[in-house]
Amino acid sequence: MTGDAVWLPYAALKGADQLEVVGTQGSIITLADGRRLIDGIASWWTACHGYNHPHIRQAVERQLAAFPHVMFGGLGHAPAWRLADTGRTRCLAFKGAYHGDTFATMAVCDPEEGMHSLFAAHLAKHDIIGLPTEPLSTAAFHAHLAAHAQNLAAILVEPLVQGAGGMIFHAPAVLRVLREAADRYGLPLIFDEIFTGFGRTGTMFACEQAGVAPDIITLSKALTGGTMALAATVANRKIVDAFWSDDPKRALMHGPTYMANPLACSAANASLDLFESDPRLSQVAAISAQLKAELEPFRNLPNVCDVRVMGAIGVVQLDSIDDLPALKSRLLAQNIWVRPFRDIIYLTPAFTITETELTHLTSGVRRVVADDKK
Ligand SMILES: Cc1ncc(COP(=O)(O)O)c(C=O)c1O
Numbered sequence: 001m002t003g004d005a006v007w008l009p010y011a012a013l014k015g016a017d018q019l020e021v022v023g024t025q026g027s028i029i030t031l032a033d034g035r036r037l038i039d040g041i042a043s044w045w046t047a048c049h050g051y052n053h054p055h056i057r058q059a060v061e062r063q064l065a066a067f068p069h070v071m072f073g074g075l076g077h078a079p080a081w082r083l084a085d086t087g088r089t090r091c092l093a094f095k096g097a098y099h100g101d102t103f104a105t106m107a108v109c110d111p112e113e114g115m116h117s118l119f120a121a122h123l124a125k126h127d128i129i130g131l132p133t134e135p136l137s138t139a140a141f142h143a144h145l146a147a148h149a150q151n152l153a154a155i156l157v158e159p160l161v162q163g164a165g166g167m168i169f170h171a172p173a174v175l176r177v178l179r180e181a182a183d184r185y186g187l188p189l190i191f192d193e194i195f196t197g198f199g200r201t202g203t204m205f206a207c208e209q210a211g212v213a214p215d216i217i218t219l220s221k222a223l224t225g226g227t228m229a230l231a232a233t234v235a236n237r238k239i240v241d242a243f244w245s246d247d248p249k250r251a252l253m254h255g256p257t258y259m260a261n262p263l264a265c266s267a268a269n270a271s272l273d274l275f276e277s278d279p280r281l282s283q284v285a286a287i288s289a290q291l292k293a294e295l296e297p298f299r300n301l302p303n304v305c306d307v308r309v310m311g312a313i314g315v316v317q318l319d320s321i322d323d324l325p326a327l328k329s330r331l332l333a334q335n336i337w338v339r340p341f342r343d344i345i346y347l348t349p350a351f352t353i354t355e356t357e358l359t360h361l362t363s364g365v366r367r368v369v370a371d372d373k374k
Contacts, residue, residue: 019332020032024051026052027039035335038353039349039350042348045163045222049278055273059269059273063265069258079262079268080262083272084232090125093126094157095110095128098164131170157189158194159206159207159214161196167344179214189214191205194221197219213236215235215236218231218233225274227271228263230264232268280351286355290358305319316345318343324341334364334367335360338361347361
């Protein structure tokens with residue numbers, strides 16, 4: 001059996017390689033040819049507890065035995081209720097942003113740096129400006145709001161780290177600038193914590209580091225510990241009150257077929273249990289310290305222009321990557337699974353990765369980077 005008939009994400013139809021996976025455990029991906037790769041990116045940052053965590057598997061198996069799915073229109077169930085318990089026309093979004101590949105979310109990604117230029121003519125228009133990170137961009141941000149706030153529905157940002165846009169970090173103070181501006185102009189502030197949520201930046205949610213809360217937070221990826229597809233949009237009282245009505249015009253007129261899938265909700269509840277029972281944030285702190293110690297010396301390599309670490313995110317930025325496929329093959333030859341893109345190699349491992357596995361990752365990346373421009 002081969003995967004020849006599938007079109008891979010972010011790849012041309014012709015000639016893209018796909019490695020056949022036959023098993024996963026912890027931070028290890030086992031391939032059909034017997035190779036065992038150390039996963040440096042936890043399946044796009046989802047598998048934060050490592051693969052096949054028994055607590056999540058058992059929760060999903062229990063739910064599977066009870067019922068795998070019922071429609072969420074008119075019917076409900078405990079896994080969704082438990083998960084929910086815990087807990088104008090234009091948007092202002094930012095250069096470098098990535099919020100997803102659906103039409104609505106493509107429209108709020110960076111139009112130039114993003115990967116959606118082919119769709120540009122079909123996307124809704126939003127205001128995409130620079131993040132207020134320094135005096136000039138902060139002045140431009142305030143000027144933009146003063147001129148256009150009356151057309152805006154919300155301000156939307158990935159807090160602290162713009163992930164797929166290039167793993168670009170910004171200071172917590174930026175989020176305070178956004179919060180103050182949103183309050184001043186009466187705009188809802190949306191934090192997309194799909195990448196940063198659930199410990200990835202060192203705190204359970206990135207916004208905690210700024211001491212500000214959004215009005216709406218979007219969550220996914222590590223929500224189920226990488227087990228099932230599920231997203232959640234969580235709103236504060238202010239937003240809820242605005243919809244608290246029996247007027248059908250204020251109803252939620254969206255109902256994806258598998259909304260609140262009980263298996264996915266069970267996986268999410270089990271994943272949240274693990275954040276309570278296991279020392280995930282201390283593990284993130286240890287990974288962070290190790291990444292800093294092991295990546296920092298990369299600065300001395302001739303083609304490295306930046307090294308940055310936040311929580312369990314480590315980024316090595318190169319002057320350029322001339323031959324991405326060749327770089328990927330050399331990384332794979334070290335038995336490590338990472339997905340460099342544009343000019344960066346990044347690590348976002350599972351929080352349960354061992355010290356030895358992480359060292360294997362960083363030293364493999366170092367060998368490849370050191371050989372790159374020889
Ligand atoms: C910050 C952020 N928002 C949204 C998304 C899109 O999530 P999904 O692929 O589940 O639509 C991603 C995926 O990488 C992301 O990193």
